Amino acid sequence: MIDTLELTAIPPEDEALRVEVRSFLAETLDGLEPDERARSWMGFDAGFSRQLAERGWLGLTLPREHGGSARGHFARFVLSEELLGAGAPVSAHWIADRQSAPLILKYGTPAQQACYLPRICRAQAFFCIGMSEPGSGSDLASIRTRAQRSASGWLLNGSKIWTTNAHRSHYMIALVRTSGSAQDRHQGLSQLIIDLSLPGVTVRPIEDLAGDAHFSEVFFDNVELAEDALIGEEGAGWAQVNAELAFERSGPERLYSSMALLECWLAHCRGLDDNASNRETLGSLLTQMAVLRAMSLSVAGKLAAGRSPAIEAALVKDLGTELEQAIPRLIGDALGRRPDQPPPLPLLRTLTYLEQVAPTFSLRGGTREILRGIIARGLGLR
Amino acid sequence: MDNLLGDAAERLYAQTCTPDLIRLAEQGHAPVEAWQACEEAGFGDALVPAEHGGAGLSRPEALPVVLAAGRHACPYPIADTMLARAWLCLARRPQTAGSIAIVAHGLAVQGARIGGLNLPWIRTADHVLAEAGGQAWLLPTRAACIRPSGVHGSLAAEASWALSDAERIEHGPSLAPLAAAAYAGLIAGAMERVLAMTLDYANQRSQFGKPIGRFQAVQQQISVMAEQACAARMAAQLAFQGSDALPGPLLAALGKARASQAVPQVADIAHAVHGAIGVTEECDLQLYTRRLREWRLAGGSESYWHERIGAAALAHGSDALTYLRVALCDKESA
Numbered sequence A: 001m002i003d004t005l006e007l008t009a010i011p012p013e014d015e016a017l018r019v020e021v022r023s024f025l026a027e028t029l030d031g032l033e034p035d036e037r038a039r040s041w042m043g044f045d046a047g048f049s050r051q052l053a054e055r056g057w058l059g060l061t062l063p064r065e066h067g068g069s070a071r072g073h074f075a076r077f078v079l080s081e082e083l084l085g086a087g088a089p090v091s092a093h094w095i096a097d098r099q100s101a102p103l104i105l106k107y108g109t110p111a112q113q114a115c116y117l118p119r120i121c122r123a124q125a126f127f128c129i130g131m132s133e134p135g136s137g138s139d140l141a142s143i144r145t146r147a148q149r150s151a152s153g154w155l156l157n158g159s160k161i162w163t164t165n166a167h168r169s170h171y172m173i174a175l176v177r178t179s180g181s182a183q184d185r186h187q188g189l190s191q192l193i194i195d196l197s198l199p200g201v202t203v204r205p206i207e208d209l210a211g212d213a214h215f216s217e218v219f220f221d222n223v224e225l226a227e228d229a230l231i232g233e234e235g236a237g238w239a240q241v242n243a244e245l246a247f248e249r250s251g252p253e254r255l256y257s258s259m260a261l262l263e264c265w266l267a268h269c270r271g272l273d274d275n276a277s278n279r280e281t282l283g284s285l286l287t288q289m290a291v292l293r294a295m296s297l298s299v300a301g302k303l304a305a306g307r308s309p310a311i312e313a314a315l316v317k318d319l320g321t322e323l324e325q326a327i328p329r330l331i332g333d334a335l336g337r338r339p340d341q342p343p344p345l346p347l348l349r350t351l352t353y354l355e356q357v358a359p360t361f362s363l364r365g366g367t368r369e370i371l372r373g374i375i376a377r378g379l380g381l382r
Numbered sequence B: 001m002d003n004l005l006g007d008a009a010e011r012l013y014a015q016t017c018t019p020d021l022i023r024l025a026e027q028g029h030a031p032v033e034a035w036q037a038c039e040e041a042g043f044g045d046a047l048v049p050a051e052h053g054g055a056g057l058s059r060p061e062a063l064p065v066v067l068a069a070g071r072h073a074c075p076y077p078i079a080d081t082m083l084a085r086a087w088l089c090l091a092r093r094p095q096t097a098g099s100i101a102i103v104a105h106g107l108a109v110q111g112a113r114i115g116g117l118n119l120p121w122i123r124t125a126d127h128v129l130a131e132a133g134g135q136a137w138l139l140p141t142r143a144a145c146i147r148p149s150g151v152h153g154s155l156a157a158e159a160s161w162a163l164s165d166a167e168r169i170e171h172g173p174s175l176a177p178l179a180a181a182a183y184a185g186l187i188a189g190a191m192e193r194v195l196a197m198t199l200d201y202a203n204q205r206s207q208f209g210k211p212i213g214r215f216q217a218v219q220q221q222i223s224v225m226a227e228q229a230c231a232a233r234m235a236a237q238l239a240f241q242g243s244d245a246l247p248g249p250l251l252a253a254l255g256k257a258r259a260s261q262a263v264p265q266v267a268d269i270a271h272a273v274h275g276a277i278g279v280t281e282e283c284d285l286q287l288y289t290r291r292l293r294e295w296r297l298a299g300g301s302e303s304y305w306h307e308r309i310g311a312a313a314l315a316h317g318s319d320a321l322t323y324l325r326v327a328l329c330d331k332e333s334a
Helices: A017-028 A046-054 A073-085 A091-107 A110-121 A237-250 A259-270 A276-304 A310-336 A345-362 A368-378 B004-016 B019-027 B032-040 B059-071 B078-090 B176-204 B216-239 B249-279 B285-297 B302-316 B320-326
Strands: A127-130 A146-149 A153-164 A171-177 A189-195 A201-206 A215-226 B100-103 B108-110 B113-119 B127-132 B135-140 B145-148 B157-162 B167-169
Touching (some): A046 A091, A073 A259, A073 B320, A091 A127, A091 A171, A091 A189, A127 A153, A146 A171, A153 A189, A171 A237, A189 A237, A237 A310, A259 A276, A259 A310, A259 A345, A259 B302, A276 B216, A276 B249, A276 B302, A276 B320, A310 A368, A310 B216, B004 B032, B004 B059, B019 B285, B059 B078, B059 B176, B078 B100, B078 B127, B078 B176, B100 B113, B100 B176, B113 B127, B176 B216, B176 B249, B176 B285, B216 B249, B249 B302
Parallel strands (some): B100 B127
Antiparallel strands (some): A146 A153, A171 A189, B108 B113, B113 B157, B127 B135, B135 B167, B145 B157
């Protein structure tokens, strides 16, 4: 059954971080256009990531001996919320910080931790996650990319696709097959850390419908990896990946993808004549967002308490992406009610960008249908 | 269950507010004994301060009683009574006996009478605490002239009073947030019930040789239902949040808006899964879905409250993130 999501407060010492982050962002992002802000965790700016690192805001939850700040989940929630709320270009470090570092901390050997974690905290090592393949999307267990034992470590062959930032990252953590065949499903999968500068790796960016190239196709042609490319246990890749997803699925990034548009439109509305329909749309979006934020915080609280709220995280993500997609739909309709008053161009560009990319919100990190399947299993239907 | 108080309420309502009792109440038999049992358990005084003889609980502590009342579609206004008694204490007019329906909208003074077309709970409540003409009024049901609304199974009806029977109360804070919070809690509770009934049915009803809950098309719908019920539950928690004597107007608005918004999807999916049996009189599902749809509109539907929340956000002057973090989430700012 689904666990009750209790109201959860952010501890004052973590909430205190907000003021500092806010004032840094107000200064640093001054003049950033709303349509650039709308890209946020697709917005790649290594210099910005380094500025965050200088303030100790990368690897916030990592232990100090690895270069982190030893803060908790709530501090991370506050930082993420402010970064995404402001539409900061966080893409360069985002995956390394959110997923790769916790994974390496949990499953890595001391040597792996020493190798990667301090560089992640200094914004010197950017990561991507290799999951999907041309023949494996939602059916992730059917992946065919294979690493075979060799004299010196592993020999890797295959390809990954839709890998966010592969062309701008130093490393990929990939889910690959290390034994058995596609028929063995979840058995025989392992996670490998792949240095993308190695011979035999080819990365080809894919342009998207908005004119950006944030994801790539990656080919592995007899790539020789050292023994210690394996992270965690050989054959336990599926379980490791799923543990990771509870972190990925419930965070503020599943609420705030369309925040730049909401902020921009709110400011626009303040300059318009009083309008009941705009008030209603605004109220509806804020209401849903406030409840979702409370739900997301509750999941953060469960994670902080050491629990693994996988079903609840799937539920919050599905509701969250629905809202992220509703924001451009409803604001588009609100703006289009007055064809005689075209919106200011920055607002129009922000709206258009989000309308175009919004379908991806319920694809990345597990499609809507997969998430609903996970919830159904939690309800005892499967 | 939620806590000791919630467990006690759950047991009491399960025993006393049975589907049969709900049907009888809808047919006009006042649930006198069930209400008496609830009164003896002290739930009506949960929010009344200890110095006035109540339990002096906070709203978050009392929410489980409201959720349980929603789960069992209690045919008397226990959630309203809890909040109305707290309000009346603040207005220095304690009222410790009898159930109280809160009517914040739809009542008007005309000549020597005060009345309205569709007063919730009027067929089972002992009193109505109402707002009309910029005044608050306490109206005894026994003095009311009640006319059936003709709405099948509704506990609401048309009612009016001679002004000489109406007690005017020095105007306290608006009653609208009280009614909104009460319905948010009831809706969240009733959704838990409807979801549980739907899961049972999906696991037990077989077609094409397997339980219908094994079909992905059905699973996906029930997952949506669970998401909406879960959001409504969080909305109710927000509506009951805070340590002031009465619900915060914005939190109550937010709670009612989100709970109301969830109603059509939850009720529609419950019926879609149940098939034709779900719309029969003999199936208990209808007792809860009819109430859900009624409660969605009562005290203002989602659009009513959305417009107010939107207006407050425009007037607030801050960015959207700050507004929803500060104004719409009391737990942090407290």
